[in-house]
Amino acid sequence: MLLVPQCIDLLKGLLEHGRLTLKQMFDRVNSAVREGKSFVVNTLNRKLVTLDSVQETLIKLVTARYVERCPAPEPVLAPPPPKDNASTQKRGAKTQQIEEPKTREQEVLEAAVPVEAIRFSVITNTEPDVDGEKKEIKSSTVTAREKRKYDALESDEFGAAETVVYRANFEEFIRRLRHKACVDSVRARLDDGAATVLSAMLDATRNAETEVKTKKSGPSAASFGGGLLLTFFWFCLVGLLVHPLLASPSLGVLGSVKARYVSLSMSSIYEEVIKNEAGRNMTLEHLRASLAELSNPPVVKGSDDSYSIDFEKIIELAHTDEVESVVLKRYGRDAYRIFRLLSKEGRLMETEKIADATFVGKKDAPKVLYKLWKDDYLHMEKLVVAAARQMQFLLWKVKKETLWKHVLDEMFHAALNLRIRQATEVDKEKELLLLPAEKRTGALHDRNNRLRNVKILIQSSLVKLDDSIMLFYDF
Amino acid sequence: MSLKRKQPDKKSPADSLSDHEHILYNLIRGKQDIGIWAGDMKREINLPNNIFNKSLKSLQAKNLIKEVVNIQNKGRKHYMAAEFEPSKEISGGAWYVDGKLDVDFINIVRAQCVRHIVRLKVATLEGISDALKRSGVFREDLTKQQIEEILRALVLDGDIVELKSNGSGVFANVPVGKVCYKSKGGSVGEPRIGAFVSIPCGVCPQIGLCTPDGIISPKTCEYYTKWFDF
Ligand code: SF4
Numbered sequence: 001m002l003l004v005p006q007c008i009d010l011l012k013g014l015l016e017h018g019r020l021t022l023k024q025m026f027d028r029v030n031s032a033v034r035e036g037k038s039f040v041v042n043t044l045n046r047k048l049v050t051l052d053s054v055q056e057t058l059i060k061l062v063t064a065r066y067v068e069r070c071p072a073p074e075p076v077l078a079p080p081p082p083k084d085n086a087s088t089q090k091r092g093a094k095t096q097q098i099e100e101p102k103t104r105e106q107e108v109l110e111a112a113v114p115v116e117a118i119r120f121s122v123i124t125n126t127e128p129d130v131d132g133e134k135k136e137i138k139s140s141t142v143t144a145r146e147k148r149k150y151d152a153l154e155s156d157e158f159g160a161a162e163t164v165v166y167r168a169n170f171e172e173f174i175r176r177l178r179h180k181a182c183v184d185s186v187r188a189r190l191d192d193g194a195a196t197v198l199s200a201m202l203d204a205t206r207n208a209e210t211e212v213k214t215k216k217s218g219p220s221a222a223s224f225g226g227g228l229l230l231t232f233f234w235f236c237l238v239g240l241l242v243h244p245l246l247a248s249p250s251l252g253v254l255g256s257v258k259a260r261y262v263s264l265s266m267s268s269i270y271e272e273v274i275k276n277e278a279g280r281n282m283t284l285e286h287l288r289a290s291l292a293e294l295s296n297p298p299v300v301k302g303s304d305d306s307y308s309i310d311f312e313k314i315i316e317l318a319h320t321d322e323v324e325s326v327v328l329k330r331y332g333r334d335a336y337r338i339f340r341l342l343s344k345e346g347r348l349m350e351t352e353k354i355a356d357a358t359f360v361g362k363k364d365a366p367k368v369l370y371k372l373w374k375d376d377y378l379h380m381e382k383l384v385v386a387a388a389r390q391m392q393f394l395l396w397k398v399k400k401e402t403l404w405k406h407v408l409d410e411m412f413h414a415a416l417n418l419r420i421r422q423a424t425e426v427d428k429e430k431e432l433l434l435l436p437a438e439k440r441t442g443a444l445h446d447r448n449n450r451l452r453n454v455k456i457l458i459q460s461s462l463v464k465l466d467d468s469i470m471l472f473y474d475f
Numbered sequence: 476m477s478l479k480r481k482q483p484d485k486k487s488p489a490d491s492l493s494d495h496e497h498i499l500y501n502l503i504r505g506k507q508d509i510g511i512w513a514g515d516m517k518r519e520i521n522l523p524n525n526i527f528n529k530s531l532k533s534l535q536a537k538n539l540i541k542e543v544v545n546i547q548n549k550g551r552k553h554y555m556a557a558e559f560e561p562s563k564e565i566s567g568g569a570w571y572v573d574g575k576l577d578v579d580f581i582n583i584v585r586a587q588c589v590r591h592i593v594r595l596k597v598a599t600l601e602g603i604s605d606a607l608k609r610s611g612v613f614r615e616d617l618t619k620q621q622i623e624e625i626l627r628a629l630v631l632d633g634d635i636v637e638l639k640s641n642g643s644g645v646f647a648n649v650p651v652g653k654v655c656y657k658s659k660g661g662s663v664g665e666p667r668i669g670a671f672v673s674i675p676c677g678v679c680p681q682i683g684l685c686t687p688d689g690i691i692s693p694k695t696c697e698y699y700t701k702w703f704d705f
Contacts, residue, residue, distance in 0.1 A: 356624075
């Protein structure tokens, strides 16, 4: 745990600069120590950090996959296959149906990513050995084959330890944050017991989960205000690093390995549960009850003593919770009940049927529905029936795909509003801010305090809002 | 259609009806539990206004017809033969009284259902229905359909949750796969407050009209000013 502040220092540098070599990290950390801006200052009494300790911290971060080696700057690509018909036919229709051809851009990106073991390895600077070897590769899982590949790479692309550049691995952060969001969501829906079980299952399957999300990867939210993302990651990484996971980064993979659904047996879940502080006193009976809770709705699927987490379901429920809470607060309880009905049914329903099922007065229901529709929270269709008298019915539906996008847009809009308002508030007090601190007394002192509180409120809201934005954008 | 109907009882006051009253009565009675709006009647039978009004009053005085509230249009005078009860389309259904949702009664039924679910821990529709019957709180027993409607609304409100029995633990007495209801526990009815709604823009009805430099703008927004009122 002593290394945690150092990890934060290192990551802060990587987030601020994008990419750094070991040497640059070492210099940066020490200049921060000298300027008193380092997280380690308090613990180490401004003593300069040694290269060894920076290396050690880097290895910790790389082993936990929070940091990775940057992709090769100029990847070597195999020439595109000749477009002759015969060979395409030979490959067979089956492969063609399943795999969409990759674009050249995708191929380049893929080729640039080093193999797993290299991606998560650290080239350390050591004193020359007797046989003159200076560099050493440190990684927990390098096989002989990979070592050979590394040696080949080393000779051309990466050069010496000084030229190897590292960067924060956003994929891993997003994966961990997704896990955290899942556990939080389950805790809010069910209880602490269910959250502890889910968290243990995630710990046990972490290494087997290879994708952040099937269709998305990388820090896509970065397209929205880099500053915001940086602040957000900054808070998150402090939260994550304090977690004792750095102490046990390589948990064994249990059960069969699939990209997203890893199955675990009851006993392996139990083993993991009791490793945790929160689950230490959990009985097998309690675990069984929590698993039953988790299967209704099925966020954990279980059959024949084999349980797997359904991430999509958890995220979908978390989306629904967030949107429902907007409907409740913005449009009231009747709207909330109507919205929940339509979202649960997932089909078009007629005004009167909706009023009956939700106990909303028949006169009020159309008004509520209209308001939700006007603000793009509902989809509406008109149905004209030409019987003895022509009758018109209105049918309503929650269209999740479009609504989720709409809510995300509103969240981005809200984040922008927060930042604009913060700038306005600071601007209003710019004269006050020019005064030296000791002159801000009396009423000026109060104004100064108010501004500070406004900034704290806006900043913390931005961080929380970014959590929700990630939920809709990245997870 | 009115011709096919059975004539009223020999001794009924309908015997002593004038021709106009007869026509009007037949028309209203022909509409059964749907009844008819005075305006539609006038159009259909085409009587002079004064005769029409007189006949209508007379039929009411003889208790052959009654005025009912039509949920679709409460302002209109709507009539129905005395022996019919307004259909669901006209009255609004079992939960409506005089065209208004009977909120007090609904709330009592809701509270009773929740009380029994909490007591039983996990309850089926039948279990709740039996418990309500035995409690004797209601003068008339509620139908299963009525109870189910209330339970569904409670689920939508987040006060209770609907689950399928897995046959073990709390579900030990319920057949596997049967739908049950369970109380939500501590946080009844209060969904998790999302991050978005904890800032003014999340609950703002004007968000669609709000622009950085518009009339509605975060720079001048009153919701924010209130929010900063520490
Ligand atoms: S800034 Fe004010 S007006 Fe604009 S969306 Fe937010 S709360 Fe509404």
